[in-house]
Amino acid sequence: MIAKIAFFDLDHTLVKVDSMLAFATHVNGKKALYFSLLSILPKYVQVMLGLRSHQALKEAFLEFHFKDLSITELEKQAQLFIPYLDQNLDPKRFLQLKELKKEGYEICIVTASCATWVKPWSQLHGFQLIASEMEFQEDKFTGKLAGKNCKGQEKVRRINAQFNLDNYSSIKAYGNGKSDRYMLQLAK
Numbered sequence: 001m002i003a004k005i006a007f008f009d010l011d012h013t014l015v016k017v018d019s020m021l022a023f024a025t026h027v028n029g030k031k032a033l034y035f036s037l038l039s040i041l042p043k044y045v046q047v048m049l050g051l052r053s054h055q056a057l058k059e060a061f062l063e064f065h066f067k068d069l070s071i072t073e074l075e076k077q078a079q080l081f082i083p084y085l086d087q088n089l090d091p092k093r094f095l096q097l098k099e100l101k102k103e104g105y106e107i108c109i110v111t112a113s114c115a116t117w118v119k120p121w122s123q124l125h126g127f128q129l130i131a132s133e134m135e136f137q138e139d140k141f142t143g144k145l146a147g148k149n150c151k152g153q154e155k156v157r158r159i160n161a162q163f164n165l166d167n168y169s170s171i172k173a174y175g176n177g178k179s180d181r182y183m184l185q186l187a188k
Contacts, residue, residue, distance in 0.1 A: 002169045002170070003106070003167050003168045003169060004100075004103070004104055004105045004106065004168060004169060004170040004171075004172075005105060005106040005107075005108060005163065005165075005168050005170075005171055005172070006097070006100045006105045006106070006107055006108070006171075006172040006173070006174070007108050007109075007110045007159060007171070007172070007173045007174070007183055007186065008093075008097060008107065008108070008109050008110065008173075008174045008175075009109075009110060009111060009174060009175035009176060009177070009180050009183070010109050010110075010111035010113055010118060011111060011112070011113060012176045012177065013090070013093060013174055013175055013176045013180075014089065014090060014093050014094065014097065014109065014174075015085055015088045015089055015090065016088050016089070016090050017088045019085065019111075019113045019117060019118065020058075020061070020062075020113050020114070020117075021033060022081075022084060022088070023077070023078075023081055023113075023117040024036065024061070024065040024066075026077065026080070026081050026084060027065060027066070027069075027077050028065055032064075032065065036061060036064040036065060039064060040057060040060045040061055040064070043056065043057050043060050044057060054149060054151065055145060055148065055149040058112075058132075058145070058149055059143060059144050059145055062114070062134065062141075062143060062144075062145070063143030063144075066134070066141045066143075067140075067141055067142070067143040068140050068141065069140065069141050070139050070140055070141075071136055071139050071141075072139070074116050074117070074134075074141065075116070075120070077117070078116060078117040078118075078119070078120045078121075079120050081117055081120075081121070082120055082121045082124060085118075085121045086121070093174065096174075100172065101126075105170070105172070106128065107126075107127045107128065108127065108128040108129065108130060108159075108162075108163075109122050109127050109128070109129050109130070109131070110130045110131075110150065110155050110158070110159060110183060111129075111130070111131045111132070111150060112131075112132055112149055112150050112151040112155075112179075113131055113132065114131060114132045114133065114134050114145075115129060115131040115132070115133055115134075116133075116134050118131050119131070128162075130150060130155070130158045130159060130162060131150055132145055132147075132148075132149050132150040132151075133145060133146040133147060134146065151179050152179040152182055153182050155179075155180070155182060155183045156182045156183055156185075156186065159183065159186065165186065170188065171186055171187050171188045172187055173185075173186050173187040
C-alpha cells in the first residue's frame with residue numbers, strides 16, 4: 001500500500017476562528033478576553049518592533065487566562081469546547097479533508113494552538129495532532145509553553161520528528177498564513 005498524508009493548519013484554515021482566543025472566551029468569558037488583549041497590548045507592540053518574541057506574547061496571553069488551572073479542569077473545558085470547533089469548521093476545507101481521508105490519506109492537524117484544547121477534538125475525529133504544548137508543574141499550568149511554539153519552521157521540525165516523509169508517495173499541506181509557508185513546501 002502506498003502511504004499518503006495530509007497536513008492541515010487549524011486556525012483560519014480548517015476552522016474559521018482563532019481557537020486560542022475562542023477557548024479563552026469559552027473558559028473566562030468575553031470581558032476577560034478583552035481585558036487580556038488590552039493588558040498585553042504593550043507586548044504586542046514590542047513584538048511588532050522586534051523587541052519580543054511571538055512566543056513571549058502567546059505565553060503572556062496563556063498565563064493571563066489559564067495560569068494555575070489544573071490539567072483536569074482544562075481537559076474538562078476542552079471536552080466542552082469540541083462542539084464549538086465543530087460549529088466553526090470551514091465547510092469547504094473540511095469536505096476536502098474528508099475526501100482525502102476516503103482516498104486513504106493519514107490526516108494530521110499541525111497547529112500553533114495548544115494540544116490541551118485541540119487534542120480531544122482531534123481524537124474524536126481520528127486525526128493525528130502536532131501542536132504547541134502547555135507546561136504543567138504539580139498538575140497546574142505554569143503560564144509557559146513546554147518547548148517552542150509550533151509555528152513556522154517549528155511545524156516542519158516537528159513533522160519531520162514524527163514522520164519519515166520519505167515513506168510517503170503523496171504529501172499534501174494546507175495553511176492560510178505566512179507562517180505556514182514552510183509546511184506548505186513539504187507537499188509533493
